[in-house]
Every structure is written in structure tokens, then in C-alpha cells.
Amino acid sequence: MAAVVLTHCWKGLSQTLSYGRVTAYSPLCFGGLRHKSTLQYASRPDLPKLAYRKTKGKSPGVVFLPGYASNMSGQKAEALEEFCQSLGHSYLRFDYTGCGQSEGVFADCTVGSWKKDVLYMLDEIADGPQILVGSSMGGWMMLLAAIARPEKTKALVGIATAADYLVNAFKTLPIEVRKECEDKGEWHIPSKHSEDGAYRLTMDFLQEAENHCVLQSPIPITCPVRLIHGLKDEDVPWHISMQVAERALSPDVDVILRRHGQHRMAEKDDIKLMVYTIDDLIDKLTTLV
Incomplete structure (x- = not known):
């Protein structure tokens, strides 16, 4: 059964987590990157090259999936890189075909072609099991990837998930x-x-x-799932995250609704919540191992 948390104030959550390890990293996560990863390109036979940035580290790694017409250089993506560097875990962010610094023509792309981009990065570039973090349409990609590569997917974090x-x-x-x-x-x-x-x-x-729609039937995902959505999201209704929670087969699903959260979820407190959520999952997965 999915758990739902409605939060409109950061103070309570901050106090709850203030005794954990993540507070040691918070000044780094939100003040700018110390060691920005190097831009690289993944070459694929007969397909456009994909631009990516990768930080090596411990497992599970974290992979960030941007939204529609977005790229890997947003605030959430860069904050996650800083966090993963601080924690010593691997991190991967990249641009879909036709987006950002990747090759290809945006107008020629489809949900299916972007799904192939994600699976290629998981298969060929990411090392070991991953926590997938999907923003908006990236949340849809996250679900598709988890269904296709359950052995590579250890947990999911959706930010304003735009499934279907x-x-x-x-x-x-x-x-x-x-x-x-x-x-x-x-x-x-x-x-x-x-x-x-x-x-x-x-x-x-x-x-x-x-x-590639996933909400017409039960979603065959069994790993932990965390879904964060703003009640003031004017682009993607928050009830979509609720639908994902209801249909996911995983016994470990939480939905966090932020009263003043908007679609981009790029305010400082939004990013803190995302980082703390991922930190909690890393701790949970590491403890299970």
C-alpha cells in the first residue's frame, strides 16, 4: 500500500533528518559543484551520439533522467552530482537524443527512441545497480526503464512524474x-x-x-518507489503520481505532496527533499545488502 505524506514546511523533515549523515553534505549540494564531471560522448552504431557526465563511485549508483525538451544541466541534476560525489556513490546524467549537447534532431524523436537512449546508458555506461531519478517525462522514462531492466533498477524517485x-x-x-x-x-x-x-x-x-503507456494496468515494478509532486504543479497534475503509486506492484511506495511545490521542483527546499529521499534509499539499500 502506498504511503502519502503531505508536506508544506521543511522544518519538520529537516529536524527529523538532522541526526543522520546527510546533513554533512547539505552545504555542498546546494552551493555549487566543486568538481564538475567531464563531458563525454557515447557512440552508438547508426545512432546519434549521446552526451553524458559520469562520476565513478560506490554502488548503488544514481542516474538522473531529465524532462521533455530538457537537459542534464538543470539545478536538480547538478545538485545530485554534488551530493553523490560527497557520498562517494557513482552518478550518471545525460541528454536524450536531440536534446542538450547530444546529437540528433529533436523533432524526429519519440518516446520509444528516448527509452532506447535510457536503456543504452543503463546497459553500456552505468556500472551495477542504480537508483533512477526521473523528472517530469523523465519519470515516465524511469518507469519504462525499470520494467525493461529490473536487474539494474534498485529504486525509483519520481519528481512530478508525467507517466502517460x-x-x-x-x-x-x-x-x-x-x-x-x-x-x-x-x-x-x-x-x-x-x-x-x-x-x-x-x-x-x-x-x-x-x-509506451503504463497506467492502463498494474505496473510490474517491485523495487522501492518514491514519488514527489507539487500540489501547485500547473503542467502535470499531482494525481498522476497517485495513479503510479496505486498501480505499482511494489510493496514499498511512498508519495510526498508538497503544498507549495510547482512543476520544476527546483527551489532549494525541493532539492533538499529530493536529496534526502535519495540518501534514505541509499541507506536502506545498503542496509539490506
């Missing part, structure tokens, strides 16, 4: 709007996160994405 969101959001549009989009062959989603003020999704992209 693009597909289901289109289906909720008025029928006349959907018909207009289908006639034009694309759907424009207004977004303050896009430089153009909107994301452009083709009907082909949405149709392909349907092949």
Missing part, C-alpha cells in the same frame, strides 16, 4: 479541438518552459507514445 501524460492530456481535449489538431497533424501545448511559449507535438509522436 501527453497521451492522456490530448484525449481529454474537446473533440473539435482534437479534430483540428489531427487535421493539422500537430498539437501545440502552451508552456512557460518553452522558448517559443509552446511545445509542438505531432500526431505521429502521440500515436507512437501510446505504445
Whole structure:
């Protein structure tokens, strides 16, 4: 059964964890990187190169999966690198095909092609078992990767998880709007996160994405799952995290709802919560071993 925690104040959680090991690292995690990892490129036969940054260390490692049209250089991704360096655990962040510093054309990408990117990085670049941390669409990628590579996935942390969101959001549009989009062959989603003020999704992209939806049936994931979502998220409704929690087969699922949290969850206290959640999972997994 999923546990739900509604939090609107950091003070209580901070006091709860103040006696643990993570407080020794908190000044480092939120003040800038000391030793930024080196940018590298993964070459794949007949496929675009993927840009990534990797820090070697202990197991389990941590892999960060960015959101739609995002990249590995955001605040959450960089804070996690600093945290993992401080703790001595391995860490991997990368850009999907067509995003950030990776090769490829964004408009040609699909949910399936980005899933292949994630699986390649898990199979060829990441060492040993991993905790997958997915932000927004990265939360969807995280679930797909955990289903496909259960032996590599030791725990999941979703931040504003957007599982199936693009597909289901289109289906909720008025029928006349959907018909207009289908006639034009694309759907424009207004977004303050896009430089153009909107994301452009083709009907082909949405149709392909349907092949990767996970919320229609039980999700065959049995590792620990932590889902953090803001109640003020105007992009991806928080109830999607609740749906993931309800459908995941894992007996160890927690949902944390932040009253004032927004979609990006990039405020200092949001990042602290993410880091403490991962630290708790590392401690749990290490104790189990």
C-alpha cells in the first residue's frame, strides 16, 4: 500500500533528518559543484551520439533522467552530482537524443527512441545497480526503464512524474479541438518552459507514445518507489503520481505532496527533499545488502 505524506514546511523533515549523515553534505549540494564531471560522448552504431557526465563511485549508483525538451544541466541534476560525489556513490546524467549537447534532431524523436537512449546508458555506461531519478517525462522514462531492466533498477524517485501524460492530456481535449489538431497533424501545448511559449507535438509522436503507456494496468515494478509532486504543479497534475503509486506492484511506495511545490521542483527546499529521499534509499539499500 502506498504511503502519502503531505508536506508544506521543511522544518519538520529537516529536524527529523538532522541526526543522520546527510546533513554533512547539505552545504555542498546546494552551493555549487566543486568538481564538475567531464563531458563525454557515447557512440552508438547508426545512432546519434549521446552526451553524458559520469562520476565513478560506490554502488548503488544514481542516474538522473531529465524532462521533455530538457537537459542534464538543470539545478536538480547538478545538485545530485554534488551530493553523490560527497557520498562517494557513482552518478550518471545525460541528454536524450536531440536534446542538450547530444546529437540528433529533436523533432524526429519519440518516446520509444528516448527509452532506447535510457536503456543504452543503463546497459553500456552505468556500472551495477542504480537508483533512477526521473523528472517530469523523465519519470515516465524511469518507469519504462525499470520494467525493461529490473536487474539494474534498485529504486525509483519520481519528481512530478508525467507517466502517460501527453497521451492522456490530448484525449481529454474537446473533440473539435482534437479534430483540428489531427487535421493539422500537430498539437501545440502552451508552456512557460518553452522558448517559443509552446511545445509542438505531432500526431505521429502521440500515436507512437501510446505504445509506451503504463497506467492502463498494474505496473510490474517491485523495487522501492518514491514519488514527489507539487500540489501547485500547473503542467502535470499531482494525481498522476497517485495513479503510479496505486498501480505499482511494489510493496514499498511512498508519495510526498508538497503544498507549495510547482512543476520544476527546483527551489532549494525541493532539492533538499529530493536529496534526502535519495540518501534514505541509499541507506536502506545498503542496509539490506
